Structure formats: C-alpha cells, structure tokens
Amino acid sequence: xxxxxxxxxxxxxxRSLIVTAIDVVVVYYLIYRLLLMxxxxxxxxxxxxxxxxxxxxxASERLELTTVSxxxxxxxxxxxxxxxxxxxxxxxxxxxxxxxxxxxxxxAADAGELLDEVxxxxxxxxxxxxxxxxxxxxEAAVAPYVxxxxxxxxxxxxxxxxxxxxPSAENELHDGAVVIGKSRRIELAxxxxxxxxxxxxxxxxxxxxxxxxxxxxxxxxxxxxxxEERGAVSLCFRGRVAQDxxxxxxxxxxxxxxxxxxxxxxxxxxxxxxxxxxxxxxxxRPSGVRDxxxxxxxxx
Numbered sequence: 001x002x003x004x005x006x007x008x009x010x011x012x013x014x015r016s017l018i019v020t021a022i023d024v025v026v027v028y029y030l031i032y033r034l035l036l037m038x039x040x041x042x043x044x045x046x047x048x049x050x051x052x053x054x055x056x057x058x059a060s061e062r063l064e065l066t067t068v069s070x071x072x073x074x075x076x077x078x079x080x081x082x083x084x085x086x087x088x089x090x091x092x093x094x095x096x097x098x099x100x101x102x103x104x105x106x107x108a109a110d111a112g113e114l115l116d117e118v119x120x121x122x123x124x125x126x127x128x129x130x131x132x133x134x135x136x137x138x139e140a141a142v143a144p145y146v147x148x149x150x151x152x153x154x155x156x157x158x159x160x161x162x163x164x165x166x167p168s169a170e171n172e173l174h175d176g177a178v179v180i181g182k183s184r185r186i187e188l189a190x191x192x193x194x195x196x197x198x199x200x201x202x203x204x205x206x207x208x209x210x211x212x213x214x215x216x217x218x219x220x221x222x223x224x225x226x227x228e229e230r231g232a233v234s235l236c237f238r239g240r241v242a243q244d245x246x247x248x249x250x251x252x253x254x255x256x257x258x259x260x261x262x263x264x265x266x267x268x269x270x271x272x273x274x275x276x277x278x279x280x281x282x283x284x285r286p287s288g289v290r291d292x293x294x295x296x297x298x299x300x
Contacts, residue, residue, distance in 0.1 A: 046083070053079075111258055114156060114184050119251045121161035122224055122233050131228035132165040133177035133193065133212050136258060140219040142179050142188075149179070149191035156186050164189050165226075177211065177223075194218060198239065205241070212236040222257050224250075 053072060060069040118134065125132050135142055143149070150173060154160060164186075167174045173189040181187035193211035201210060212223035216236045223236040234243040235253055245253070 050079075111255065114180070114258070115251050115254055117156050117158045117161065118180070118224070118254065119247050120158040122226055122250065123247050124158065124162050125165060125226045126231045126233050128162075129228050129231045130162075130165050130167070130226065131208055132224075132226040133208055134161065134224040135177050135179045135191070135193070135212075135215055136222045136224070136254070137179060137181045137187075138220045138222065138258065139182075140221065142181075142215065142219055142221050145194055145215060145218050146177070146179065146188065146191040149176070149188040152178075152186045152189045154186045156180060156184055160186060177215075193223075196239070209234060209236075209241060213239055213241055216240075222254065 053075065057069065057072040057076065059065075060072060114136075118136070122132070122134065152173075161178065164171075164178055165174050176190035177188075177193050178186060179188035179191055194214040194217075195207070196210045196213040196217060198213065198217075201213070205213075208227070209225050212225045212234070213236050215221055216223050217239040220238070225234040225236065225241075226232075227234070230244075232244045233250060234241050235245055235250060237257060242253075
C-alpha cells in the first residue's frame with residue numbers, strides 16, 4: 001500500500017501535487033460555504049433526501065432490483081429540474097447572497113437601505129416606548145454567542161423590525177434581541193445575549209443595556225438599545241455605549257461603523273465623542289449625544 005502510494009506521488013510530480021492540493025482546497029471550501037448557506041433551511045432537508053435517494057439507487061443496483069433501479073434512475077435524471085422548480089425562491093436568494101457586496105455601488109446601496117430601515121425602526125420604537133435590542137453583525141459571527149434564538153431569515157424592513165418587539169401574548173419573539181446578519185437580513189429573533197462582565201456600569205443601565213454591551217465585548221458587532229422607560233436610543237460598540245442619540249447622529253455613526261473601512265469607523269467614533277472607540281479617555285458630548293457612558297475595555 002505504501003509503495004503504491006509512493007509511486008503515484010512520484011508520477012504526479014511537485015507541480016501536479018500543488019495543483020491537486022489547490023483543487024481539493026477549493027472544492028472543500030465550496031462545499032463548506034454551501035453547507036453554511038443551506039444550514040437551517042429547507043435545502044438542508046433536500047440534501048438529506050438526495051443522500052437517501054442515492055443510497056437507495058446504489059442498493060437497488062447491488063441487489064439487482066430492476067424495477068426499483070429503473071424508477072430511481074428516472075428520478076435522478078430529472079432531479080435537477082425538480083430541484084429548480086421546487087426551490088426556485090431559495091436558489092434566487094442564495095445567488096443574491098453570493099453576489100452581494102461584490103461591486104462598490106452594490107455595497108453602498110445595501111448599507112443605505114439597511115440604515116434607512118434600522119434608523120426608522122428604532123425611531124418608531126423609541127417614540128412608542130417599546131424596549132428593543134438590535135444587533136448588527138460585522139465580521140465576527142454572532143450566533144455562537146447567543147442562546148435560545150429563533151431563526152427568522154427574513155428581509156429587513158422597518159415594519160418587521162417594529163413588529164418583532166411589540167409585546168403581546170401571541171408574539172413570542174418580542175423578548176430578546178434581533179440579530180441582523182452580514183447578509184443584511186434579519187437572521188435571528190428572541191436571542192439571549194451574554195451580559196457584560198463590566199463591574200462599574202451605572203445603575204441607569206439595566207439588563208437590556210448590559211446584554212447589548214456584553215455582545216459587543218465578545219464580538220465586533222454593533223448593538224442598538226431602545227429604552228422603554230425613557231424612549232431613548234443607545235449605541236453599543238467594543239464594550240462601550242453612547243446614549244440618547246438622535247436619528248441623524250445614529251445614522252451617521254452606523255454608516256461609519258458598518259462600512260468596514262477604518263477611516264469611516266474613526267469618523268463615526270469621533271462623531272460620537274469617542275464614546276464607542278476610545279480607550280480610557282473622557283467622553284465629550286457632541287451634537288446629538290446628550291449623555292454617554294463607557295464600559296472598561298475587555299481584558300486582552
């Protein structure tokens with residue numbers, strides 16, 4: 001066995017080995033991304049069905065079940081058409097995600113739509129004094145840090161965001177946080193976030209604010225908090241919180257923090273009086289920020 005493997009490797013040569021390794025890595029990555037994309041969707045059940053049909057076809061061939069083999073062979077021949085017809089919406093959405101954000105103007109348009117919907121929703125929630133936590137995912141995944149969340153995977157709209165936080169006996173999703181993923185879609189609702197480990201937060205910051213600060217200590221996400229007591233909107237980032245933001249200031253800060261560019265993030269931090277980015281410096285009160293509270297930086 002060892003000699004046979006050695007002879008195969010010798011015939012391949014170093015260049016062929018490199019090409020083969022790249023080929024395997026690319027295929028592995030594509031399969032991995034595909035599995036991530038279909039996780040928690042109907043397509044995941046479809047994959048299980050495909051595996052079962054393939055296993056049944058292989059077994060029928062081995063056992064020489066002619067009729068069953070003929071039937072499965074015809075099903076497999078038309079399988080691609082069946083998948084396209086049944087899952088056309090899922091395929092369209094997956095292709096949209098695949099091409100999302102490749103072009104600069106596409107990223108700007110997506111970010112602008114997200115900002116419009118989120119700022120409008122938080123403004124409406126604050127006006128109605130409905131408590132809410134909205135987490136906007138950046139580079140690091142948020143899902144591993146939340147518990148007991150319900151997968152939503154829905155298009156982001158102001159109406160849906162507001163509706164998710166309306167308290168009622170019929171709405172089981174109103175308690176907890178809503179997570180907006182990198183795909184600009186509402187991924188999770190009723191998510192339980194880890195509480196901040198900071199010990200010097202003021203008494204005016206309740207459980208909702210501590211949970212929002214906590215998720216920004218563990219990830220690079222941005223969290224928005226709407227206080228049902230004061231009807232105010234706060235922004236949490238890197239374990240820090242800027243309180244009582246007006247819509248214009250909130251939109252400017254979110255626009256900078258979600259672009260992914262360092263210069264824009266710095267500008268957003270400056271606009272908030274360094275309440276969301278600086279370490280250990282006093283917090284100023286620029287226009288649109290009536291109060292700001294900082295939590296200590298998480299131990300490195």
